[in-house]
Amino acid sequence: MPSKWWRGQSHLLQSIVQLSVFIIFICALTSPGLAHRAIIFAYAEGDTIHTESKFVPDTPVRQGEVQVLDRKTGKVLLTGQTDDQGKFSFKIPAEAVAQKLDLEIVLEAGMGHRGEWLLRADSYLQGVQKATAQPPASTSTPVAAETPAVTVDRQQLEEAVNKALERQLVPIKEMLTELTVRRTSLPDIIGGIGYILGIFGLWAYFQSRRKRNP
């Protein structure tokens, strides 16, 4: 009977069940995710640049080497090492500020893993200028006593608002940088399998045609 075709194949079915159980067991031991792509991202806060390095999806790169380069000339401005959370922070080099350099931040995570992040000058210069502008502002306050008090208040207010804003923006900056990291999605995986089967399917098609008309 065609509807009971599996009756005679219980041996085969049993083997397939065994293998599936084994594969599920292996998959349960392991967690789905991505290994083997190291990424680094960076953002500026005041006169400091914070970087965070990880292996996708979420393992910090411990003791990875970080290099900060000038994007144009490739000159190494400074190097450092990530801590146990994969973080590394550094003061923005004076040279970079003076020449408005775009910074290329490179992570070498060992065993051939490498990640890069480009930090453009305009995304960190603002914070530096504020930080360097602050000391003269505070020393000039006594002198500025002659000027109307309203403007001083406004200046102080602006500074305070800027500071508070920056503090509030840090998590948002972090989130944004995280979002720019491209993650593998299920459609990528299924699409890839489709490509592979498609490529070999095409090949089989042409081979079968060649066989039919020699």
Next chain:
Amino acid sequence: MHISEGVLSPAVLAGGAVLTVVGTAIGLRKIDYEAIPRVAILSAAFFVASLIHVPVGPVGLHLVLNGLMGLLLGWMAVPAILIALFLQALLFQFGGLTVLGVNTVTMAAPAVLCFYTYRGLLRHPGTPAAIGAFACGFTAVLLSGLLVALALITTGQAFLEVAQLVLLAHIPIMIIEGIITLFIYLFLQKVRPEMLEGIYA
């Protein structure tokens, strides 16, 4: 196991590319009509295996399955691995297009080598073949690790240091790969013995 872009020197990249072209040419000549589905399925399996993440060691590791590919494909593993790596580079940003040649060599060369090394054992059904299957999965990952370390010498990283690190990190994967290769071999022996007989006649 995937080496990222921008790490290796042009000479190493070119060497890898040449070896890959030669290996792919040999592999393609060996693929006959009957083998196409087998190559396709194993290429897809290799493509997905890198996403199966094993949480051991300092870095999460993933399955490679190059031993299994060697066992079932021989030289045909080269084009199968090349296609899978190409799509991984394109879709997952694993490795990269310029490193495609080197990455193919580090994973496919052990597959081919293991095929020839353990062919003798696999021809004797029973315990010798089972040992051969396990060893095939185990050694292929080991050799891949050594090749990665070898490729990284040129970047100034000390070979012994990197090799030690790569090998230590991959010991669990070697054992898991050995077991998986063994199980799939036993499974095929039970379900599709004619497929194995075709290779190890």
